[in-house]
Amino acid sequence: MDGKVASAAIKEKVKQLVDERKARGLKTPHLAAILVGSDGASETYVASKVKTCGELGFNSTLIRFDSDIDEATLLQQIEKLNQDEDVDGILVQLPLPKHVSEEKVIETISPAKDVDGFHPVSVGRLVQGLDSFIPATPYGIMLMLEYFQIPTVGKHAVVIGRSNIVGRPMSILLSSQLPYGNCTVTVCHSKTKNLKELTLQADIIVAALGRPGFLTGDMMKEGAVVIDVGITRVPDATKKKGFAIKGDVDFDSVAPKSSWITPVPGGVGLMTIGALMMNTLAACERR
Ligand code: NAP
Secondary structure, X not given: OOHXXXXXXXXXXXXXXXXXXXXXXXXXXXXXXXXXXXXXXXXXXXXXXXXXXXXXXXXXXXEEEOOOOOHHHHHHHHHHHHHOOOOOXXXXXXXXXXXOOHHHHHHHOOHHHOOOOOOHHHHHHHHOOOOOXXXXXXXXXXXXXXXXXXXXXXXXXXXXXXXXXXXXXXXXXXXXXXXXXXXXXXXXXOOOOOHHHHHOOOOEEEEOOOOOXXXXXXXXXOOOEEEEOOXXXXXXXXXXXXXXXXXXXXXXXXXXXXXXXXXXXXXXXXXXXXXXXXXXXXXXXXX
């Protein structure tokens, strides 16, 4: 499953919808991103989100703070964006410095502008099967399943990882009644016993644990669909940047046995931004 192809199609669709809105004199979607500190990966993610906004005809605002910013100032800034009529979507790039409560930050974002889908209201709506902002990475995976028309109904999906941003929402979506849901889902985490016994039964495996090369060919059955969410920077002197990006799947042993597999890089990561843009457009339309 080539993320370049699928994400290009999503972005093209979003761009068309934005162009149509503009032609009808409707508001241009506006995403506001807050970046605290200068972590390399966070800088890269935010830069590519802002760049994609430009490519798709969205307005964007990037607000930067030093890593020693106090929590109250950050919360005030979010409140300001909540009140700003022109801003449709707000995202605060995670992780945040230790002295700032991610929970408070997420809960301060207005649910109407919560395009990352991390607010408890968004999560609650998702769990109940109501219209909601879906966290961008699992949403991107659902869009990928749809793009490549991967059958999911009645399949056994094993999700490795239960984080709020990937594993947990992924397991909810796959077990939902959405067109690319209706799976029987097993959720695994660091306390799971006999993980290999479970992955060997899976028709679909989503690896989202942050351990490079964790899932190997001997842990899966022939013909399974494998989705690799992992992104870990591994030191690599042969690369210009000094590191390589590794997924949670050992591609060489898994790819020959799988019916479909997402590469890293070039897979799920690219879908994530497309999904964020879909959420921002939806936020604009709803408001
Ligand atoms: P996280 O918050 O660290 O969660 C990791 C999850 O994996 C936890 O639930 C943990 O279990 C579980 N886990 C860890 N070791 C395990 C093991 N040996 N066996 C089974 N489960 C294990 O990570 P995350 O934020 O979900 O991210 C996971 C990976 O996806 C990372 O590599 C991250 O960089 C990547 N990611 C990619 C994208 C993208 O756009 N492609 C977006 C977000 C994240 P416990 O709950 O028991 O601790």
